[in-house]
Amino acid sequence: AQKVTQAQxxxxxxxxxxxxxxxxxxxxxxTYYLFWYKQPPSGELVFLIRRNSFDEQNEISxxxxxNFQKSTSSFNFTITASQVxxxxxxxxxxxxxxxxxxxxxxxxxxxxxxxP
Amino acid sequence: xxxxxxxxxxxxxxxxxxxxxxxxxNLNHDAMYWYRQDPGQGLRLIYYSQIVxxxxxxxxxxxxxxxxxxxxxxxxxxxxxxxxxxxxxLCASSMNPALLPGDTQYFGPGTRLTVL
Numbered sequence: 001a002q003k004v005t006q007a008q009x010x011x012x013x014x015x016x017x018x019x020x021x022x023x024x025x026x027x028x029x030x031t032y033y034l035f036w037y038k039q040p041p042s043g044e045l046v047f048l049i050r051r052n053s054f055d056e057q058n059e060i061s062x063x064x065x066x067n068f069q070k071s072t073s074s075f076n077f078t079i080t081a082s083q084v085x086x087x088x089x090x091x092x093x094x095x096x097x098x099x100x101x102x103x104x105x106x107x108x109x110x111x112x113x114x115x116p
Numbered sequence: 117x118x119x120x121x122x123x124x125x126x127x128x129x130x131x132x133x134x135x136x137x138x139x140x141x142n143l144n145h146d147a148m149y150w151y152r153q154d155p156g157q158g159l160r161l162i163y164y165s166q167i168v169x170x171x172x173x174x175x176x177x178x179x180x181x182x183x184x185x186x187x188x189x190x191x192x193x194x195x196x197x198x199x200x201x202x203x204x205x206l207c208a209s210s211m212n213p214a215l216l217p218g219d220t221q222y223f224g225p226g227t228r229l230t231v232l
Contacts, residue, residue, distance in 0.1 A: 106159045109158055
């Protein structure tokens with residue numbers, strides 16, 4: 001089965017704490033793509049990052065960082081010094097190729113609440 | 117501004133009525149998608165279209181229909197055959213998955229449909 005598991009349903013932290021959101025995926029493909037999206041209370045999904053399976057280098061963008069480990073099929077997301085504006089639902093997704101078409105398989109999301 | 121628009125933002129429908137959700141993009145993207153999101157759940161693919169005048173069923177197409185007569189438009193009709201249509205509907209687009217594997221999907225602001 002090709003799927004994405006986000007085991008943490010909800011996480012609550014206090015502002016300025018670091019927080020890591022876990023994502024574990026399963027796929028038979030040797031070439032695949034992983035994504036993280038943020039869904040604030042307004043509902044729109046905001047793209048955060050795209051990573052292909054051949055690039056295991058960790059990435060940092062400001063307070064955000066991503067740790068991709070093929071050996072454990074994980075693509076975890078860390079927010080450093082969290083802020084109230086980081087409160088949202090975060091989705092991890094896997095790009096799946098079927099019959100020449102591509103689609104995204106999403107995890108169920110992790111709701112992050114950052115308290116002041 | 118380039119982007120994806122969905123209308124209306126909120127939609128109320130009586131049981132037994134069909135309703136059409138609008139999705140328009142001016143990103144010049146070839147592919148468009150419709151997802152459904154239920155509370156506490158990830159996104160599930162309803163229909164997708166990789167090119168004008170062509171579309172394929174996703175994982176939960178029953179009770180829905182689409183058309184793709186123009187590149188920039190991909191309306192979704194929720195028919196009376198859809199047994200539980202109350203949900204949040206998100207439209208997305210990507211450049212050309214056939215040429216750009218794992219291409220990023222960008223999302224609209226969503227339409228919240230409630231059946232009364």
